[in-house]
Amino acid sequence: MTVPTWEELAHSHGRFLYTVAYRLTGNDADAQDLVQDVLLRVRRGLETYRPGTLEGWLSRITTNVFLDDVRRKRRRPTVALPDDPDRVLAGTDDADAALASMRLPDDVQDALRNLPEEFRAAVVLCDVVGLTYEEIAEQLRIPVGTVRSRIHRGRASLRGVLVR
C-alpha cells in the first residue's frame, strides 16, 4: 500500500473529513475551518504516516484538533463585541447563511451539537466513524471505562430529542 499524496488524500477523503468535522462542530463554517486545519496538519504529518487505517488516522487528527480548539476557547473564551442597544443589527445574506437555510432540519444533528464536546467526540468516533472503544480510548487518550461512560451518557442525553 502506498501513501497517498496530500492532494489525493484531500480529494479521496475530503467528504469523510467534512462529515466527521460537521458532526463534531454542528455547522458548515466551523466544519470548513476544522477541515482546513486538519488538512494542514495532515500535510505536515503525511511523511510520518505509516500505511494503515487512513480513516482512523484522519479521525484522530480531526478529533484532536476539534478538542484542542474547544480547550483553547475555554482558556481564552471568545467575547462578543460590546453590546450597543442603539445599534440595529443588519441582516446577513451571505453565502454561509444561504447555505445554512438550504439545509433540512436535522434533529439528530441538533441533539448531537448540544452534547458536551468530550461526549460528542466519543459518540461521533463510535457511531459516525465506527471505531471500537479501544481505538477511541487510544485516540482520546482516556481509559476504556471513560469511553464507555461517555458514549452511553451521550446517547442517553439524545434520548429526549430522539424519542419517536
Next chain:
Amino acid sequence: MNGDWHPRDELSAFLDGELPDDVAERVEVHCLVCSSCAFELDAARDARRNLRHLPAVDPPAGFLDMLVARSPSHRSPSHRSPSHEGDRARQRAGWWVGNAAVAVALGLVLVVVSAGSPESTASAAMSLGAAVHQHDVAVAAVSDAVDSRVAAPPRATELGRPYVAPATLAGYRLVDAYDVAGGVHLLYERGSDGLSVFETSGSADRANGVIAGHPFEVLSRSGLVLTVVGDGAGSPVSTAVQQLDAARHRSSRLRRACADVLEALSPAG
C-alpha cells in the same frame, strides 16, 4: 447477582458488543427483570440507530478544490500584469492613498489609545513603517487578486495557514488578508471605497473618531484590538462593526483565527 446493581454505563457497551462475555450476560439477564434498565437500553438503541443512520455530508461545492488549489504546491508565484496598473487600479488609487494615510494615523492611534494600559506595548500596534509597508503590499496583492479573479477566500500571505474572514462586510467585499505585526489586516472594497479591519494584540479603550476624514472605530476585548477604518462619503464603519457583531458565528471565526495568529506570533503563547 447483586439486586442493587444497575448496568448504566455498560448498556451502550453491551449494545456495541464491547463487554466481556460474562459481563454481557449479566447485563442481558438484568435487563430481563429490570424495567428501568430495559427502558434505558431501548433508548440507547434508538439513539445509536439514529446516529448510525446519519448520512455523510458533502462539503460545499468547490471547497476541496479550493483547499487544494491554495496549497503551496499549487500556488504559482504571484505576478502583476501590466494591465492591473490600468483603469481599475487607478480607480481605487484614491481610497488606497486615503487608507494608507489612515493606516499611518492608525499606527499613532493604537499607540496612543493603548499607552495607558499595562499590557500596552509598541509592538501591539503597527509601527508607522510597518503600516505603510503593509499598505504597499496590500495594494499589490489586491491588484493581483482582482486580476486573477481568485474566487477563493483570501489568506494571510505569510502565516502558512488559511485565514477565513467574513467574505462581505457592510456591503464591502473582502479582497485580501495579511498578517501584520502582532495581528491581521483585512482589506475590503466596494467600488472606489475601501474598508480596513485590523486585529492586533494589546489593549485599547474604545476610541472612535475621525482621522483625516476617515471614520474609525476601535474596540478592545481579551487582549485583542479590533479597529475598523473606512473612507468615502458616509463610510459605514459602524455598520461594519455591527455586522461583525451580527454575524456572530463568522465574527467568532475571525477572532479565533486572529487569536491563533497571535498565539503563533507570541513566543510565550
